[in-house]
Each structure stands twice: as C-alpha cells, then as structure tokens.
Amino acid sequence: MKIVAADVIVTSPDRNFVTLKITTEDGLTGLGDGTLNGRELSVASYLRDHVVPLLLGRDAHRIEDAWQFLYRSAYWRRGPVTMAAIAAVDVALWDIKAKAAGMPLYQLLGGASRTGIMAYGHASGRDLPELFDSIRAHLDLGFRSIRVQTSVPGINAVYGVATQPSADGKRYDYEPAQRTPLPAEEDWDTRAYLRHLPGVFEAVRSEFGPELPLLHDGHHRMTPIQAAKLGKALEPYDLFWLEDCTPAENQEALRLVRRHTTTPLAIGEVFNTVWDYQTLIREQLIDYVRSAVTHTGGITAMRKLLDFAAQYQIKSGIHGPTDISPVGMAAALHLDLAIHNFGIQEYMRHGALTNEVFRQSFTFTDGYLHPGEQPGLGVELDEEAAARFPYQPAYLPFNRLQDGTVHDW
Ligand SMILES: O=NC(=O)[C@@H](O)[C@H](O)[C@H](O)CO
Numbered sequence: 001m002k003i004v005a006a007d008v009i010v011t012s013p014d015r016n017f018v019t020l021k022i023t024t025e026d027g028l029t030g031l032g033d034g035t036l037n038g039r040e041l042s043v044a045s046y047l048r049d050h051v052v053p054l055l056l057g058r059d060a061h062r063i064e065d066a067w068q069f070l071y072r073s074a075y076w077r078r079g080p081v082t083m084a085a086i087a088a089v090d091v092a093l094w095d096i097k098a099k100a101a102g103m104p105l106y107q108l109l110g111g112a113s114r115t116g117i118m119a120y121g122h123a124s125g126r127d128l129p130e131l132f133d134s135i136r137a138h139l140d141l142g143f144r145s146i147r148v149q150t151s152v153p154g155i156n157a158v159y160g161v162a163t164q165p166s167a168d169g170k171r172y173d174y175e176p177a178q179r180t181p182l183p184a185e186e187d188w189d190t191r192a193y194l195r196h197l198p199g200v201f202e203a204v205r206s207e208f209g210p211e212l213p214l215l216h217d218g219h220h221r222m223t224p225i226q227a228a229k230l231g232k233a234l235e236p237y238d239l240f241w242l243e244d245c246t247p248a249e250n251q252e253a254l255r256l257v258r259r260h261t262t263t264p265l266a267i268g269e270v271f272n273t274v275w276d277y278q279t280l281i282r283e284q285l286i287d288y289v290r291s292a293v294t295h296t297g298g299i300t301a302m303r304k305l306l307d308f309a310a311q312y313q314i315k316s317g318i319h320g321p322t323d324i325s326p327v328g329m330a331a332a333l334h335l336d337l338a339i340h341n342f343g344i345q346e347y348m349r350h351g352a353l354t355n356e357v358f359r360q361s362f363t364f365t366d367g368y369l370h371p372g373e374q375p376g377l378g379v380e381l382d383e384e385a386a387a388r389f390p391y392q393p394a395y396l397p398f399n400r401l402q403d404g405t406v407h408d409w
C-alpha cells in the first residue's frame with residue numbers, strides 16, 4: 001500500500017496544532033499529531049523539509065521499519081522536535097493500518113482491557129471559594145478524578161490557575177500557551193508555595209471527603225529536598241499523584257524524594273524517549289509515566305515504553321492537555337484502552353473551534369473516556385475549516401524568582 005502524499009497542516013483554531021496527513025495509493029488517509037507547544041513550526045519544518053520526501057513511495061504497512069528508519073537515518077537522535085515528527089508519522093500509519101483492517105486502532109493493540117478510561121480534569125482557583133466552584137463544576141461535568149492547582153499568596157501568576165472563568169462561566173479550563181509574540185514572564189517563590197499548599201489540600205479534603213482522587217502538578221519547580229518535603233506534607237491528604245515534583249533530567253534525584261515520602265509520583269511529560277526513564281523505571285522511583293504519544297515517537301514507541309514500565313508495576317498517566325491535538329488524544333485513548341498497566345488519562349477539553357476542525361468519535365461519559373468503534377483513530381480533519389485558522393505565535397510563559405533568577409516554569 002504505497003504512500004502517495006504526505007501533507008503537513010498547521011492550524012490554530014483555539015491554539016496551534018501540527019497535523020500530518022498521509023494518503024495511500026488506495027485513497028486511505030491517516031492522521032498524526034506533531035504539535036509541540038511553542039515550537040510547532042520547528043516540527044512542521046522537520047516534517048515538511050526532512051521527513052515527507054522520505055515517505056513518498058514507502059509501503060504504509062511497514063510501521064516498525066518506518067519508525068526505525070526515521071529514528072536511525074537522521075543520525076541525530078532523540079529530542080522533542082524529532083520525536084514529535086516521528087510520532088506524527090507513526091500515528092498516521094497506525095490510523096491507516098486500522099482503517100485498512102476495518103477496526104478501531106485499539107483492536108490492533110490487543111483489544112480492550114477495560115470498559116472505560118478513567119479521566120482527570122483540571123480544577124483551579126485563585127482562592128478556596130473559586131477552587132471549590134471549579135471542583136464542583138468538574139464533578140458536574142462527570143469527572144471522577146480532579147487535578148487541583150491554586151494561586152499562592154504573594155505570587156502574581158501561577159501555572160494551571162485560570163485567571164477568569166471561561167465563557168460559559170462554568171469551565172475553568174486553563175490554556176497554558178499565550179498568543180503573544182514572545183513568552184510572558186511569570187514570578188515564583190517555592191517557599192511560599194510549600195507553606196501554602198498543604199492547607200489547600202486540607203480544605204479540599206474536608207470539603208469533598210477522603211475518596212475523591214486528587215492530583216497535583218508541581219511543574220518542575222522544586223529541588224529534590226523541597227519535593228520530598230511537599231510529598232511528605234501531602235501524605236495525610238492521600239493524593240492520587242504528585243506530578244513533576246522536581247526536574248528529572250537527573251533521574252537519580254528522585255531517589256532522595258522516594259526516601260522521604262509515599263505520595264505517588266508522576267513524571268515525564270517533557271521526556272521523549274524511554275532513555276529519559278531508564279533509572280526512574282528500573283529503580284521504581286516513579287509510579288506513573290506521563291509522556292504523551294505525540295511527544296514520545298508515537299504508538300510504536302509509547303507501547304514499548306509502557307510495556308517496560310509494566311515490568312516494574314508502573315502505570316500510564318498519559319499527558320492530555322489542550323496542546324495535544326484531538327489526533328494525539330485519540331492515539332492516547334486507543335493505547336489506554338488496550339494496555340494492562342493503565343493508570344489514568346489527563347483530559348482538558350478542547351475548545352469549540354478545535355472541535356469544528358477535528359471531528360472526533362471519542363466519548364466522555366460519567367468520568368470515563370472511550371475512543372469509539374470507528375475504524376482507525378476515529379478522527380477526521382476538516383481541511384477547509386483548518387485553513388480558516390492560520391498559525392499564530394504562542395508561547396508558554398517562563399519564571400523568574402524575586403531576585404530575577406530565571407526558574408523552571
Ligand atoms: O500536566 N499538564 C501540564 O503540565 C501541561 O499544562 C503543560 O504545562 C502543557 O501541556 C505544556 O504545553
């Protein structure tokens with residue numbers, strides 16, 4: 001089944017997305033997500049200039065060979081741009097293969113291992129009343145697991161906190177990238193954050209009870225000893241996970257955190273290959289693998305990574321913010337349904353314009369996601385609608401401490 005065309009479609013309905021559309025001689029098409037928040041054009045160029053010419057004429061059925069070819073023939077290895085480009089090709093080829101087989105992709109991955117995919121939503125608030133409203137709004141939407149992010153006294157702008165309710169007044173969805181020509185500067189103070197957060201979870205637990213699975217994202221901002229301190233302080237509130245508690249390029253740093261706390265740890269949304277996880281998984285320093293299919297080389301690579309994690313009783317916690325497109329999200333859902341060591345799926349709902357451009361067949365019912373039974377991924381891209389939304393520069397903010405030192409955002 002020869003590849004006769006491969007088009008890179010950059011569109012920006014509610015935010016920027018990079019989609020690869022592969023077409024075969026039989027007229028079958030497959031979609032892959034290559035969106036890398038703030039570096040979308042780098043992936044688009046990597047695909048257009050260096051990958052598409054290699055795809056034309058290839059047999060679309062040879063997915064493993066395509067992956068190995070793109071990973072090894074580039075000579076330069078790993079990194080978010082390369083692995084997002086490889087992911088876009090890989091997911092598009094899996095979409096095609098499943099369509100050719102006339103079945104939803106999860107069936108090719110071993111069939112369903114569960115009836116539904118537990119999702120968690122993003123609640124946030126500048127103060128407790130607003131946070132409680134946001135948690136209630138997400139419970140009303142059916143979410144059964146909730147991530148909690150709040151402002152911190154003395155800090156002006158904190159990651160994950162919607163500064164105003166969205167249009168319908170109920171949603172507090174927070175789009176991390178801002179449509180500005182340059183990244184925005186935000187401020188940070190870890191000691192203020194460490195003093196404030198335990199009290200927030202104390203209040204949330206007393207308001208919402210002990211059962212509700214609660215998650216929190218530290219967003220790479222603590223040193224290992226600060227992460228250990230927070231993990232320990234949050235133990236009475238029985239979190240489902242504490243995410244990105246400390247930057248983990250130095251994977252061994254998590255040994256120190258692990259020594260001090262039993263709060264489950266999730267890491268990896270900024271990682272892009274299994275090598276970023278080797279020590280974390282082998283020494284069971286984490287409990288959840290956070291990578292997105294889109295950033296980690298696609299279904300082929302993510303499946304191998306999660307099977308490696310499964311040997312160490314580590315589960316999936318696939319990244320699912322709005323900057324993972326509906327195509328990348330669908331790929332995650334098919335994998336979530338099929339693997340045994342599923343943990344939880346992040347689910348930030350896309351905006352109305354995005355849902356106009358990407359027609360999806362997944363469902364979200366009573367807290368559980370399901371990819372649907374359409375052949376392939378179950379996502380179609382309306383190219384006319386996509387063309388109405390040209391790329392707009394948009395960037396994630398960065399942090400500086402009070403003395404001006406740049407800090408992890
Ligand atoms: O857990 N979710 C997150 O940390 C996200 O909100 C990331 O900051 C953005 O997706 C980066 O593009």
Ligand SMILES: [Co+2]
Pocket residue numbers: 217219243244269
């Ligand atoms: Co995160």
